[in-house]
Amino acid sequence: MSTTENTQWKLWEVFTQPKQGEPYEHAGSLRAPDKEIALQNARDVYARRNEAVSIWVVPSECIAATSPADSGSFFDPANDKVYRHPTFYKTPEGVKF
Numbered sequence: 499m500s501t502t503e504n505t506q507w508k509l510w511e512v513f514t515q516p517k518q519g520e521p522y523e524h525a526g527s528l529r530a531p532d533k534e535i536a537l538q539n540a541r542d543v544y545a546r547r548n549e550a551v552s553i554w555v556v557p558s559e560c561i562a563a564t565s566p567a568d569s570g571s572f573f574d575p576a577n578d579k580v581y582r583h584p585t586f587y588k589t590p591e592g593v594k595f
Contacts, residue, residue: 509558510536512543514550522554524587 507529513522525544530536535557545553564572 508536509532510540510555511561512536512540513554513556514540514544514549515552518551520553525550527558541555 500572508531509527510533512525515522525540528536528539528543530539531553537553540553540555542574544550548589
């Protein structure tokens, strides 16, 4: 193997579900050669003390995200729709939250 070849395993993002029915939360990242090993390593690292009832592992390269530079142009269309925010509506008397 030459020194120019990539010797790193694939990077995986780990998401855990703390309790059944709750949303998954990003727990961290790890490196593994495949999804089975990634799941085992995620279990050993992020759920060893029963912190999770379910785990997802996703290759980092499959996650698409915005960058801080996109904050203005990407989110601008939502800023002009105030009716989408609950502060726009008045709650009738007698309605409980």
